[in-house]
Amino acid sequence: xxxxxxxxxxxxxxxxxxxxxxxxxxxxxxxxxxxxxxxxxxxxxxxxxxxxxxxxxxxxxxxxxxxxxxxxxxxxxxxxxxxxxxxxxxxxxxxxxxxxxxxxxxxxxxxxxxxxxxxxxxxxxxxxxxxxxxxxxxxxxxxxxxxxxxxxxxxxxxxxxxxxxxxxxxxxxxxxxxxxxxxxxxxxxxxxxxxxxxxxxxxxxxxxxxxxxxxxxxxxxxxxxxxxxxxxxxxxxxxxxxxxxxxxxxxxxxxxxxxxxxxxxxxxxxxxxxxxxxxxxxxxxxxxxxxxxxxxxxxxxxxxxxxxxxxxxxxxxxxxxxxxxxxxxxxxxxxxxxxxxxxxxxxxxxxxxxxxxxxxxxxxxxxxxxxxxxxxxxxxxxxxxxxxxxxxxxxxxxxxxxxxx
Amino acid sequence: xxxxxxxxxxxxxxxxxxxxxxxxxxxxxxxxxxxxxxxxxxxxxxxxxxxxxxxxxxxxxxxxxxxxxxxxxxxxxxxxxxxxxxxxxxxxxxxxxxxxxxxxxxxxxxxxxxxxxxxxxxxxxxxxxxxxxxxxxxxxxxxxxxxxxxxxxxxxxxxxxxxxxxxxxxxxxxxxxxxxxxxxxxxxxxxxxxxxxxxxxxxxxxxxxxxxxxxxxxxxxxxxxxxxxxxxxxxxxxxxxxxxxxxxxxxxxxxxxxxxxxxxxxxxxxxxxxxxxxxxxxxxxxxxxxxxxxxxxxxxxxxxxxxxxxxxxxxxxxxxxxxxxxxxxxxxxxxxxxxxxxxxxxxxxxxxxxxxxxxxxxxxxxxxxxxxxxxxxxxxxxxxxxxxxxxxxxxxxxxxxxxxxxxxxxxxxxxxxxxxxxxxxxxxxxxxxxxxxxxxxxxxxxxxxxxxxxxxxxxxxxxxxxxxxxxxxxxxxxxxxxxxxxxxxxxxxxxxxxxxxxxxxxxxxxxxxxxxxxxxxxxxxxxxxxxxxxxxx
Numbered sequence: 001x002x003x004x005x006x007x008x009x010x011x012x013x014x015x016x017x018x019x020x021x022x023x024x025x026x027x028x029x030x031x032x033x034x035x036x037x038x039x040x041x042x043x044x045x046x047x048x049x050x051x052x053x054x055x056x057x058x059x060x061x062x063x064x065x066x067x068x069x070x071x072x073x074x075x076x077x078x079x080x081x082x083x084x085x086x087x088x089x090x091x092x093x094x095x096x097x098x099x100x101x102x103x104x105x106x107x108x109x110x111x112x113x114x115x116x117x118x119x120x121x122x123x124x125x126x127x128x129x130x131x132x133x134x135x136x137x138x139x140x141x142x143x144x145x146x147x148x149x150x151x152x153x154x155x156x157x158x159x160x161x162x163x164x165x166x167x168x169x170x171x172x173x174x175x176x177x178x179x180x181x182x183x184x185x186x187x188x189x190x191x192x193x194x195x196x197x198x199x200x201x202x203x204x205x206x207x208x209x210x211x212x213x214x215x216x217x218x219x220x221x222x223x224x225x226x227x228x229x230x231x232x233x234x235x236x237x238x239x240x241x242x243x244x245x246x247x248x249x250x251x252x253x254x255x256x257x258x259x260x261x262x263x264x265x266x267x268x269x270x271x272x273x274x275x276x277x278x279x280x281x282x283x284x285x286x287x288x289x290x291x292x293x294x295x296x297x298x299x300x301x302x303x304x305x306x307x308x309x310x311x312x313x314x315x316x317x318x319x320x321x322x323x324x325x326x327x328x329x330x331x332x333x334x335x336x337x338x339x340x341x342x343x344x345x346x347x348x349x350x351x352x353x354x355x356x357x358x359x360x361x362x363x364x365x366x367x368x369x370x371x372x373x374x375x376x377x378x379x380x381x382x383x384x385x386x387x388x389x390x391x392x393x394x395x396x397x398x399x400x401x402x403x404x405x
Numbered sequence: 406x407x408x409x410x411x412x413x414x415x416x417x418x419x420x421x422x423x424x425x426x427x428x429x430x431x432x433x434x435x436x437x438x439x440x441x442x443x444x445x446x447x448x449x450x451x452x453x454x455x456x457x458x459x460x461x462x463x464x465x466x467x468x469x470x471x472x473x474x475x476x477x478x479x480x481x482x483x484x485x486x487x488x489x490x491x492x493x494x495x496x497x498x499x500x501x502x503x504x505x506x507x508x509x510x511x512x513x514x515x516x517x518x519x520x521x522x523x524x525x526x527x528x529x530x531x532x533x534x535x536x537x538x539x540x541x542x543x544x545x546x547x548x549x550x551x552x553x554x555x556x557x558x559x560x561x562x563x564x565x566x567x568x569x570x571x572x573x574x575x576x577x578x579x580x581x582x583x584x585x586x587x588x589x590x591x592x593x594x595x596x597x598x599x600x601x602x603x604x605x606x607x608x609x610x611x612x613x614x615x616x617x618x619x620x621x622x623x624x625x626x627x628x629x630x631x632x633x634x635x636x637x638x639x640x641x642x643x644x645x646x647x648x649x650x651x652x653x654x655x656x657x658x659x660x661x662x663x664x665x666x667x668x669x670x671x672x673x674x675x676x677x678x679x680x681x682x683x684x685x686x687x688x689x690x691x692x693x694x695x696x697x698x699x700x701x702x703x704x705x706x707x708x709x710x711x712x713x714x715x716x717x718x719x720x721x722x723x724x725x726x727x728x729x730x731x732x733x734x735x736x737x738x739x740x741x742x743x744x745x746x747x748x749x750x751x752x753x754x755x756x757x758x759x760x761x762x763x764x765x766x767x768x769x770x771x772x773x774x775x776x777x778x779x780x781x782x783x784x785x786x787x788x789x790x791x792x793x794x795x796x797x798x799x800x801x802x803x804x805x806x807x808x809x810x811x812x813x814x815x816x817x818x819x820x821x822x823x824x825x826x827x828x829x830x831x832x833x834x835x836x837x838x839x840x841x842x843x844x845x846x847x848x849x850x851x852x853x854x855x856x857x858x859x860x861x862x863x864x865x866x867x868x869x870x871x872x873x874x875x876x877x878x879x880x881x882x883x884x885x886x887x888x889x890x891x892x893x894x895x896x897x898x899x900x901x902x903x904x905x906x907x908x909x910x911x912x913x914x915x916x917x918x919x920x921x922x923x924x925x926x927x928x929x930x931x932x933x934x935x936x937x938x939x940x941x942x
Binding site for chain 1: 687690701829832833834835836837883884886887890891904907908910911912915917918919920923924927928929930931932933934935936937938939940
């Protein structure tokens with residue numbers, strides 16, 4: 001008998017698992033996929049919390065401010081390399097080199113140093129996929145008009161055979177390489193060569209405030225990498241990348257590792273077929289693996305199956321369905337609007353819950369299962385893309401569910 | 406003083422067909438198109454090259470035209486056509502009486518039909534409904550509307566014909582009951598100017614009544630909207646028709662890796678009303694399910710609508726209902742406004758269908774040539790639309806690109822592939838697939854972006870198929886940005902190009918937003934709204 005079973009191992013599920021494990025609970029996470037952090041930038045958005053709290057039924061409104069703050073603090077406590085201050089946003093760069101804001105930013109991505117920089121050297125790894133140095137340079141010059149931007153193209157011998165074939169190297173592959181032993185040495189050489197060209201002596205570094213921008217690099221969770229970068233003598237800013245992203249992936253890996261180090265168990269690669277329940281209590285999660293059905297019992301459950309993108313909600317031409325328990329879904333009558341990146345009602349589809357995140361019937365507001373909490377993208381009445389609060393809702397609800405379990 | 410002998414209004418298949426035909430006869434001609442070539446009905450249909458069997462019972466004249474043109478186009482434009490063959494399938498719900506009538510009518514129109522047993526049919530098309538009673542093979546084929554229009558334009562240019570895109574004709578200019586030219590507006594810079602000519606050909610399709618209306622001539626073009634669905638797989642190997650009087654949702658047309666299901670029919674007030682609606686999609690799926698059981702399990706990537714410009718000669722039609730769209734003849738009409746309204750040198754070509762575009766062009770060109778005293782005969786039925794792709798290019802392409810994109814690229818670019826291949830040879834990185842769904846290389850998109858008649862990301866899409874595959878632009882839109890940026894003097898700000906393009910793609914996704922395409926949408930919104938923060942700036 002587990003204290004808690006969490007269905008889904010993305011950001012919200014893992015955070016809930018970590019918090020509950022830390023509180024001494026025996027937790028099993030059953031995760032069919034690998035979450036969607038690898039598709040994210042690695043930075044976490046909270047959106048305009050105050051405004052969203054006033055939006056009826058929004059997860060922030062249900063929880064109130066304290067759990068949202070707690071979610072933010074908790075992630076920073078787990079990973080001190082994530083920077084953020086309540087009510088203040090951090091600067092970082094999009095993959096196109098334009099500035100953006102986010103609430104919690106891996107330290108390496110923090111672009112504050114650009115505010116008063118005078119020189120920028122944009123590192124341009126040969127053949128890097130989805131990376132457009134000339135366009136980035138233009139965007140940087142527009143955003144930081146006081147700066148001169150130089151592009152520094154370079155290549156590394158490890159990928160010579162790829163270059164020769166015209167095969168691109170993804171940011172993920174570069175980032176992984178830099179973390180390897182030969183990669184670390186190569187990085188030292190690359191940085192050294194760059195310094196020789198742009199800053200031949202110490203004077204030239206001091207005279208002008210200079211900043212290095214580096215794509216395809218994710219140093220936040222790697223001490224050896226951070227050490228190499230610190231020796232560059234100049235601030236190095238990582239760019240966020242077009243998916244898949246090493247920074248997002250690293251956060252995912254770090255969360256998983258944290259969960260396991262606290263004694264949590266992760267069953268990966270298989271989903272929960274259904275839940276056996278009695279009355280208002282969930283009892284067993286039935287898992288199908290290697291052709292056999294296995295039942296796992298727990299006192300409490302958390303549903304963190306990632307909504308539409310994660311596979312927790314399946315929509316066919318005829319109907320929408322919550323895939324594990326068949327919970328009732330809020331489905332907006334109007335489905336879409338014409339401006340693609342604006343408000344899209346479909347995105348607010350999800351499970352309606354009470355202030356304890358337990359699923360409720362929309363008609364009588366009665367709790368359906370007393371020992372089940374719903375977190376993250378499975379919740380109704382929010383849209384990460386028009387409200388910019390994907391990280392915030394996942395952290396707040398994940399933390400809350402882990403705290404209450 | 407005249408600058409051109411003929412001005413053609415409209416850059417669909419008929420318009421470019423006329424441009425080519427006239428140019429081949431040595432008649433100087435300019436084509437004016439308000440958008441990009443093929444942006445209208447010529448790219449918004451199921452891509453069926455009719456055998457004529459569909460019209461055999463109801464409209465024998467059309468049927469005969471179709472079968473003749475079918476053979477001609479297969480001969481002169483093989484690179485635009487996939488000779489898949491087609492089946493007419495009678496299900497248990499379809500009346501046997503009609504079948505006999507149909508067989509006889511096909512024979513009369515010289516459309517070969519060949520019956521095959523249902524069991525043999527299932528071997529070849531395993532997804533086909535098991536409720537099939539009889540199956541007949543006909544020489545249907547599939548045709549790429551974009552390719553054929555571009556091929557005509559390219560060939561016309563080779564013969565000296567000219568065209569201007571994003572040039573809207575404001576009005577036809579008549580002096581002493583005689584056409585002297587048109588006033589056109591360059592929609593990209595707002596400049597208006599007059600083009601002098603002896604003859605104006607109105608080939609504006611669904612927009613034709615506006616052109617005629619500019620000099621007070623009434624032209625009854627019925628706008629009949631047809632909605633279609635694109636499935637993410639090639640579900641059938643050949644065209645599958647339902648053997649019954651034509652109705653909604655009764656044809657599947659495979660194209661490369663996708664399948665198109667068509668078509669609805671609904672009268673609309675104007676050619677602009679081409680937004681596919683949810684109800685139309687539902688109707689298509691429910692009827693299409695008779696031929697393809699479990700139809701909703703197959704991923705739909707997009708819905709799209711075109712507006713058929715149907716012609717009806719009587720002007721006094723008041724009540725029109727949906728069913729009537731199918732009863733108006735699909736044949737075409739050539740209207741000499743000198744005979745009808747006493748305006749010399751003005752002709753409208755209305756109605757017809759894609760399969761007969763060449764024949765329509767021939768008739769118009771014959772008329773224009775006669776007026777101009779040009780006795781050169783039409784050669785479009787015999788002369789290849791484009792020259793064969795030289796063998797050395799095929800070899801070179803096979804060396805430089807993965808095998809799947811080779812054929813696609815050569816068919817799109819023909820001899821222009823040479824410059825793309827040279828570029829890839831010079832810089833192998835440009836051989837990477839910028840659009841992974843449709844397999845379009847960086848070098849090819851770069852070439853399309855630099856083309857003189859490319860002005861928007863959507864123009865690149867029509868030339869290359871960028872953004873038309875499974876991801877519907879999620880990845881390739883981003884990857885095309887630096888290429889647009891390199892030619893930034895030509896394009897709108899990147900932000901606007903990107904937003905317009907995504908909204909255009911969205912238009913076709915909205916009515917089919919479920920399943921995997923809904924997940925794709927979440928990813929696309931994550932990329933552009935969150936990671937790239939496009940909505941913000």
